Amino acid sequence: ADGFLALPSGTVVGIERAHLEEDTGKSTHVGGSTGRIHGSDYSLMDFNRAGVPLVEIVSRPDIRTSEQAKEYVAELRAILEAIGASDAKMEEGSMRCDANVSVHKIGTPFGTRCEIKNVNSIRALGRAIDYEARRQIDVLDSGGTIRQETRHWDDAEGRTHTLRTKEDADDYRYFPEPDLVTLDPSAEWIESVRQSLPPLPAARRAMLQELTGYDPQSEAVIVAVERGQHDYVKAIAEAGGDPVKALIYVTQAFAEAGAQPAVPPADIAALTILERDNKLSATQAKTVLAEIVANGGGDAVAIAAAKGFEAMDTSAVEAMVDEAIAADPDAWAKYCAGEEKAAGAIVGRVMKASKGKADGKIVSAIMQSRRGS
Structure with a gap:
């Protein structure tokens, strides 16, 4: 009770x-x-x-x-x-x-x-x-x-x-089952059962919080734990991958894969590092991830090279941002006035000009710098 x-x-x-x-x-x-x-x-x-x-x-x-x-x-x-x-x-x-x-x-x-x-x-x-x-x-x-x-x-x-x-x-007329004896488990037995239990959901969320810094109630953490994918995220991190990107990749790419996706954790780990180090844009990384998942594994570096993916020089991205601003002054004015949604028009122009090679995070950072905030 x-x-x-x-x-x-x-x-x-x-x-x-x-x-x-x-x-x-x-x-x-x-x-x-x-x-x-x-x-x-x-x-x-x-x-x-x-x-x-x-x-x-x-x-x-x-x-x-x-x-x-x-x-x-x-x-x-x-x-x-x-x-x-x-x-x-x-x-x-x-x-x-x-x-x-x-x-x-x-x-x-x-x-x-x-x-x-x-x-x-x-x-x-x-x-x-x-x-x-x-x-x-x-x-x-x-x-x-x-x-x-x-x-x-x-x-x-x-x-x-x-x-x-x-x-x-x-x-309600509750009454005991006459053919069953009363159970009175000892404290020692209860503790032995407690120690034999696998990590419970709260512990799994805490593990992902420690690993990624995400709030235990964040959607990504809750989804990973509900699907039983927390250990897979941990395995990617232990293979040298970026924990935050590992959590995002797993929850987005393995919706149907269950607790044990077939892709070796090291393959996902390698991809997280490419994106983390800005050698691939988020869009490019998503494309590579889809191929890795479809094939049950793969060399992220080789797949990226085969697709012609390469990091764009920051100065080239800056030039594209300036061109996009000049092409759409109304959207830029709204963005500078605090209308964050207006940024989408500028980002979209840059992504189109770069054929998806520009990293959205870098584009946003340049725009914020140009705006002065």
Whole structure:
């Protein structure tokens, strides 16, 4: 009862309990316009998974917003995947989520809660909570009262429907399984299990933060950890690659490759150095990366040479920037006035003139220097 889950944002959600249950079955609702229980003609019961064990994890009422709820479920899912407890695919039913929603004014007790079922994705969870909170507020504002009930989330309609009135928690009739003895694990056993666990998502994010300097909540870090690509990024860095560019390359180029891309880390490492040292522009590096990925590896230097890629002299880039400014004085005036989007027109002219060989970062730096900021 003293468990908790610390979220990346710093929110701490208490864990009331985690207990084993047996699955009962699956309902299929036939007829109607949506195939949901609401409006269906009849329901079919599938007991093929009856008796399959499942773990129910019950959180405490520490979650205050739909965003926190989504973050909590995402972190819990990532942990279950990391330790191998489940593939946690909500869309396939291997991980399910029910949400209890209540509203109250600041300084007043919690309101009557309603349980929402049929939430099959993290996105649906956020939508369902937002809708249900708004529904309850509207009921209370109109002078009504909230009934404790179970409600069905209809993702197509974007709303909840009443399934059944709900008994109080004390009326759930929890009782122990008579054929199973009570478990009382020792502190030593718990610690041994803790030590045997692989790095959890929080530790993986911390590793990437130390490696790259990126915030643990940055999109690139979160994506790499969710895909299980953190160790691959680390391997590229250990092979002498630039860690920041390694993280960017991996999250952009290996969207479908999973945790272990086939490309040797050293091949990616070599490419990151070429771009870092301004021997390739970002556009050129992206082209080389695509070929390396397509071939399952490759010599970045050789590929760049075969394509005629070479670093442009800074003075040549400066001349192109000056020509672009002269060709589009209106865009330059807007940029100098602080309209950053106007820079795109100037950069575009330079990239066209250089046939993509100019490095965008160098172009931007020259423009900032010309502007005096």
